Amino acid sequence: ATTRASGLKLASFVNQERNNLSFRLRPVPARLRISCAAKPETVDKVCEIARKQLALSSDEPVTGASKFSDLGADSLDAVEIVMGIEEEFGVTIKEDNAQNITTVQDAADLIEKLCRAK
Template sequence: MAAVSASFLNFASSLKPTTNLRNGKLSNVKLVSFGMPKTGFFSSKSSRLRICCAAKPETMEKVCEIVKKQLALPEGTTLTPESKFAEDLGADSLDTVELVMTLEEEFGISVEEESSQTITTVQEAADIIEELVQKKGQAV
């Protein structure tokens, strides 16, 4: 009887798996890719599985609207959860600070300075907002 003696899982090497731990909880998981091609071995090129801790769709939509307005992005600009403020959208550090302040005002929350410095993507902003809004609701 034949047995498969070798197999492997290949994570996409271009990914920088940065996760944020807040209060001992995993708050953001990056893209993980894997697949099973005809050869019987896993490969990062054959298919993709997307894993992320996503905020509610309405939170994500509102964050995208605010980002577009605050950064004066052209009409029809498409934002994705992975859109990076500095690299993809051309925001500098002052733009990012102003964006966080606008998000705080719109959602009625307060983002700690150390948390605000970790916000680099639309997804990260939405996740932090979602977490703070939930905490605020629990405190009331």
């Protein structure tokens, strides 16, 4: 029988020919993903900036998972959104970082990272 407790596999073997019971504990690699998600207020502020720049109606849902391209942003809009973020949060986003931003959450996470580095 194999059971799992506290990240270890516990295996017991019963052998009818022997009078001993053997246990072997082996560490199981943890599949833990550490995520430092941005504060909800940061995500909300990025949503506001995107909504304003893209002239989206209040009916249009904008969340952390929203992709800027799905919201209708072209390359010029993306530059304007980055500029709005820089102004609002007092950060400077390098071009290579800006090119990696595809979602509102990506932008918010980058803002948090840049603010912590200040």
